[in-house]
Amino acid sequence: MTMHFKAAATAATAWLVASAPVSAQSIDERVNEVFANSTGWFVNFIFSPFPGTSFPWIVAWLVIAAAIFTVYFGLIQFRAFPHSIALVKGDYSDPNDAGEVSHFQALATALSGTVGLGNIAGVAVAIGIGGPGATFWMILAGLMGMASKFTECTLGVKYRNEYEDGTVSGGPMYYMTKGFTERGLPGGKALAILFSIFCILGALGGGNMFQANQAHAQLTNVIGDYPGWITGVIFAGIVFAVIVGGLQSIAKVTEKVVPIMGVMYVATALVIILMNADMIGWAFGQIFEGAFTGLGVAGGMVGALIQGFKRAAFSNEAGVGSAAIAHSAVRTKEPITEGFVSLLEPFIDTVVICTMTALVIIITGQLVSDPETGMYLLNEGSSAIQTVDGNSGVALTSAAFSSAFGWFKYVLAIAVILFAFSTMISWSYYGLKAWTFLFGEGKASELVFKVIFCLFVIIGAAASLGPVIDFSDAMIFAMAVVNIVALYFLMPIVKAELDSYLSRLKSGEIRKFH
Amino acid sequence: MSHKIVVGFDGSESARAALSFAVEAARKTGGELLIAHVLEWSPYSFLTPTELEERHKRRGEELERAEKAILAPVVESVKASGVTVSTALRYGHIAETLVSIAKEEGADQIVIGRTGHSSLSSRLFGSVAGSLAQAAPVAVTIVP
Numbered sequence: 001m002t003m004h005f006k007a008a009a010t011a012a013t014a015w016l017v018a019s020a021p022v023s024a025q026s027i028d029e030r031v032n033e034v035f036a037n038s039t040g041w042f043v044n045f046i047f048s049p050f051p052g053t054s055f056p057w058i059v060a061w062l063v064i065a066a067a068i069f070t071v072y073f074g075l076i077q078f079r080a081f082p083h084s085i086a087l088v089k090g091d092y093s094d095p096n097d098a099g100e101v102s103h104f105q106a107l108a109t110a111l112s113g114t115v116g117l118g119n120i121a122g123v124a125v126a127i128g129i130g131g132p133g134a135t136f137w138m139i140l141a142g143l144m145g146m147a148s149k150f151t152e153c154t155l156g157v158k159y160r161n162e163y164e165d166g167t168v169s170g171g172p173m174y175y176m177t178k179g180f181t182e183r184g185l186p187g188g189k190a191l192a193i194l195f196s197i198f199c200i201l202g203a204l205g206g207g208n209m210f211q212a213n214q215a216h217a218q219l220t221n222v223i224g225d226y227p228g229w230i231t232g233v234i235f236a237g238i239v240f241a242v243i244v245g246g247l248q249s250i251a252k253v254t255e256k257v258v259p260i261m262g263v264m265y266v267a268t269a270l271v272i273i274l275m276n277a278d279m280i281g282w283a284f285g286q287i288f289e290g291a292f293t294g295l296g297v298a299g300g301m302v303g304a305l306i307q308g309f310k311r312a313a314f315s316n317e318a319g320v321g322s323a324a325i326a327h328s329a330v331r332t333k334e335p336i337t338e339g340f341v342s343l344l345e346p347f348i349d350t351v352v353i354c355t356m357t358a359l360v361i362i363i364t365g366q367l368v369s370d371p372e373t374g375m376y377l378l379n380e381g382s383s384a385i386q387t388v389d390g391n392s393g394v395a396l397t398s399a400a401f402s403s404a405f406g407w408f409k410y411v412l413a414i415a416v417i418l419f420a421f422s423t424m425i426s427w428s429y430y431g432l433k434a435w436t437f438l439f440g441e442g443k444a445s446e447l448v449f450k451v452i453f454c455l456f457v458i459i460g461a462a463a464s465l466g467p468v469i470d471f472s473d474a475m476i477f478a479m480a481v482v483n484i485v486a487l488y489f490l491m492p493i494v495k496a497e498l499d500s501y502l503s504r505l506k507s508g509e510i511r512k513f514h
Numbered sequence: 515m516s517h518k519i520v521v522g523f524d525g526s527e528s529a530r531a532a533l534s535f536a537v538e539a540a541r542k543t544g545g546e547l548l549i550a551h552v553l554e555w556s557p558y559s560f561l562t563p564t565e566l567e568e569r570h571k572r573r574g575e576e577l578e579r580a581e582k583a584i585l586a587p588v589v590e591s592v593k594a595s596g597v598t599v600s601t602a603l604r605y606g607h608i609a610e611t612l613v614s615i616a617k618e619e620g621a622d623q624i625v626i627g628r629t630g631h632s633s634l635s636s637r638l639f640g641s642v643a644g645s646l647a648q649a650a651p652v653a654v655t656i657v658p
Contacts, residue, residue, distance in 0.1 A: 098557070098604065101561070105560070109561055109562065112560070166568075166570040167568050252560070258560075329566035
């Protein structure tokens with residue numbers, strides 16, 4: 001499949017070069033066509049429903065996993081929540097380790113890879129198709145996803161590779177190989193290879209093309225329509241400067257600005273919600289009623305549920321395995337501590353930030369409903385709910401925020417571009433780790449991946465949203481299929497770590513330094 | 515009772531002035547000297563994934579460089595002047611770390627230069643000298 005995909009990439013790039021004199025619009029169209037044709041079959045497979053239903057098996061797969069981890073670890077996401085915060089604050093950090101990667105830093109970096117378009121555009125897609133009720137399922141998926149994240153990040157740290165020069169490499173491919181060998185299980189290597197292939201494609205899809213695509217949508221929304229490949233080339237140039245040119249300083253700037261933007265986004269959402277305080281009760285009413293009836297959306301309750309679960313998974317990546325790569329660099333003697341810290345991620349990402357977006361869209365009345373029946377009206381193709389200005393995706397969020405503050409669309413445009421950029425940088429790293437796992441570490445091999453990554457920025461900006469979002473979802477879920485299989489086999493190891501840690505915490509052997 | 519003086523040292527012109535002041539003071543009172551170099555570090559800063567991966571390695575390199583380029587050269591010259599000297603090399607907030615070194619070592623004085631390497635940022639965020647003057651549990655001497 002890699003070959004299949006590379007061929008598509010090469011063909012698309014060749015066209016970009018060959019058809020320079022042709023009008024810009026037709027380049028975009030052709031990229032789009034090639035892309036949709038070459039990826040459709042896999043997308044269809046991943047999202048195929050259980051026979052006789054409209055319920056995709058992949059959604060069930062993720063939710064069942066999150067529920068199993070939640071039960072197996074005894075509601076760890078609620079039990080360990082206060083301890084997680086103490087760890088992030090540094091209460092348990094040895095002062096002699098100052099200068100090493102702290103829990104806070106590992107969390108912040110992992111978050112900047114997940115907080116982004118999923119929270120802004122993804123939620124708008126979920127609400128636009130699944131109605132307000134999707135929010136309920138999204139929050140539920142976020143809460144349960146905390147247990148999945150806990151499991152994978154603990155394993156990520158436990159089985160990382162530490163090299164002689166002091167650098168580390170970690171992630172699902174390492175716990176699949178080392179963890180399976182330790183437990184005497186076969187097939188670890190095969191899983192790791194499969195995971196790495198999907199991770200590379202996921203990095204090119206959700207971690208790259210979807211980001212470029214929505215950044216372009218946001219730019220045209222603010223400054224008017226122009227061909228996507230132009231945005232793509234500019235973005236690709238900057239990404240190239242960072243990941244190939246080693247200009248970490250550019251990335252460092254975004255790493256600093258992104259948290260500020262995140263806080264500003266949540267603060268603005270809160271202000272809008274408080275300005276409409278009288279509507280809060282109604283909005284939650286819509287969320288609960290919609291969750292169980294659908295309120296007229298396509299697919300009814302199941303439609304709302306699928307959208308909520310899908311977008312939550314895409315936004316917080318719990319069970320996908322990407323976070324296990326990001327968290328594995330932390331300095332700690334106890335792998336489980338990073339598991340505790342990482343469970344805050346879906347909470348911040350989904351339960352807090354995504355919910356804010358959803359509430360703003362609902363409260364500002366972007367969705368059109370029938371005043372008599374209270375049911376939402378569908379658009380012409382019956383594929384989504386009618387919106388006031390016919391917006392979807394990031395444009396819908398932008399319209400919702402701008403209806404309260406006109407200037408916000410400019411802030412949002414900047415935020416989206418920065419979020420997109422920081423997510424791309426994170427995913428270029430995840431993809432690279434998977435790539436080097438398959439093809440070996442080394443300058444030449446790494447360069448090949450980095451150049452491919454930059455080319456996909458251009459393709460992503462030029463293609464239209466539908467095929468890009470389908471492909472991105474499909475790849476990220478494909479990662480989750482492989483990763484969760486491994487998590488099932490390795491969860492007793494996490495359980496042993498957890499029991500040992502908790503008993504030592506209770507006995508006072510593990511104590512606060514501050 | 516023997517005196518112990520902690521000197522905050524970053525290799526700058528001003529830090530050199532502070533060091534020679536402290537050497538003089540130690541010699542007069544028969545006290546000993548602790549030369550402390552603090553690498554500015556916050557566990558709440560933001561790093562890229564690549565920086566996370568390389569952090570442990572970089573930390574080792576930074577410590578080695580500081581030891582070689584900043585501490586080692588001056589330790590020799592202080593020893594030559596006949597004063598007992600030790601060193602401390604830490605990561606952290608500069609003023610806070612100097613205070614905790616002074617506490618741990620039971621020092622009775624901290625000596626620092628008025629301006630270190632970063633005079634612009636200290637103007638924006640408050641200087642080490644300023645914070646020490648407010649927070650130190652022992653006498654602080656600021657050498658111009």
